Amino acid sequence: MEFFKTLTLPQVLAHLTDSGITAAHFETVSLLDALGRIAASDCLAPEDMPMFDRSTVDGYAIIGRESAGASEAIPGFFQLAGESLMGEAIEQQLQSGQAVYVPTGGMLPPGADAMVMIEFTEKMDHETLLVYKPSPPGAHISYRGDDVRKGDIVVAAGRRIDSYDIGMLAGAGYDTVCVYRKPKVAVISTGDEVRPVGEPITFGQIYDVNGYTISARLLELGCDVVEKALVSDNYEMLRETVETSLAKADIVILSGGSSVGTRDFTARVIESFEGGRLITHGIAIKPGKPTIVGKIDDKFIIGLPGHPASALIIFNAVVKPLIYQLMPHAPTPFVIEALLSENVHASPGKDTFQMVQLYREGSSWHCKPIYAKSGMMSLLATASGYIHMTNEKEGLSAGTAVDVYLLQEVRL
Structure with missing residues (x-):
């Protein structure tokens, strides 16, 4: 039996960082x-926003100081002098004592410096407007450039x-x-027992959970899934699918086929290509030790474990940092500090990832470890995030403040 060539998680991440992989090019959409x-x-x-002084209410444009002292007992009197039409420029200069009707969003006539709301006015006749409330200069006006100035970053x-x-x-x-440009990723699920969703299955078979979960995570991160394939345990078929994927993807992700079983071909396929090499056949991590990281020329091939929870942990720990190298200004992982509700054990010598569920207690966040076998799909749906214990840790005690890495990206 061939033994795993195992690296620590920091060693693997160092390989990814020093790989020379560069950010994606840009495109116009x-x-x-x-x-x-x-x-x-x-x-x-390209211009001031708004491009002109405009009203924020339905009402009348006036010279604000001329409404001083107006009330229901002693209204102000203004001469009606037309209206400002939506979508049209008004060049009429407002004179002292005049009022021009302006709808919400309409352009103020030159000379006006205030709007009086229509509910505080009354037409006395076709020529005279009564104003029952003062509107000081600047009232109900959005001035040119109030929102954005020309040359400002939108x-x-x-x-x-x-x-x-x-x-x-x-x-x-x-x-x-x-x-x-979006990072282009190919997702290949492997295994004779894995069947496409929508088809009937028999005992001993399972649906392609990982293919859909990983593809969905890639879409959430802003990637373009250019290939989603399902391949049986057949060396030639897997090699052909990888070759096809390499022609259109920046990264190829395989699910399953990463252990040392006699029917696991991922490592052999990688090394079969000219320019193909294994970086590691195994990571000192729990869960997810039987993970393969390799390169074919300048493109990474990641072989994830077959169990869904393990695959998701490795995706977050290894694949996501690699993808973010192709995404300039990638978001920072969102972390919540929480108190452990109970003791958590780690595996000395391995980076240990423990799924947890967050909950509020008073003014503090707390997290409860979720224990389930790595093949249980419900773990993916119930977990809020995970905690990361580095390889020198033997565990954490209840009440310890920990960083919980959320499974979903959150932009603040």
Whole structure:
């Protein structure tokens, strides 16, 4: 039997960091397609926003000081002098004692410096407006450039664009945005016992949980899953699928086929390619020791364990840092400090990852370890996150403050 060539987690991460893998190139996409993408350059406002002084209410534009002292008992009198039409510029100069009707969002006439809300006015006749409440200069007005000045950054380089950013970009007139290309990843599930979802299965078979879980995580991180394949335990078929995936992916992820069993071909496939080499066949980590990390030319091949929880742990510990090297300005993992509800044991000499569930108790966060076998899918759905105990730890005592790494990315 061939023994694992095992590295520690820090050693593996050092290989990934020193690999020379570089950030993805950028591309220009339509505005809506920019949702969830990372801006590759600063998007600057080409003009002031708003581009003109406008009203924030339905009412009348006036010279504010002329409404001083107005009340229901002694209203102010103004001469009606037309209206400002939506979407049209108004060039009419407002004279002393005049009032011009302006709808919400409409342009103020030159000379006006206040808006009086329509509910505090009354038309006495076709020419006279009564004002029952004073509106000081600046009241109910959004001045040119109040929102954004010309040349200001609307969306900064490195920001993951959300729906609110889309609104800002639309307001600035952007119909396309320069973004970083998504990392392209291929996901290959292996095993005679693994069947596609939607097909009937028999005893001894399982559905392709890992293929869908890992693909979904990649999509959540902003990757492009360019290949999702399911291959039986057949060396030639697996090698052919890996070769096809290498032609279109930056990273290839395999699930299953990473142990030293006689029908596990991942390591053999990697080494069969010219320029293929194993970095490690095993990581000193729990769970997930039978993990393969290799390279074919300049592309990484990661062989994940077959058990879903183990595969997810390795994905977060190894694959995600690798992906983030292809994503400039990648988000920082979101961590919550919590108190352990009970003792947790670790495996000396191994980095140990323990799934936990967060809960509030008073003003503090607490976390409860979740114990389940690594093949149990319910562990993935019930866990809030995990704690990481480095290889020199033998465990942690109840009441210890720990960092809980959330399974989902959160942007603050």
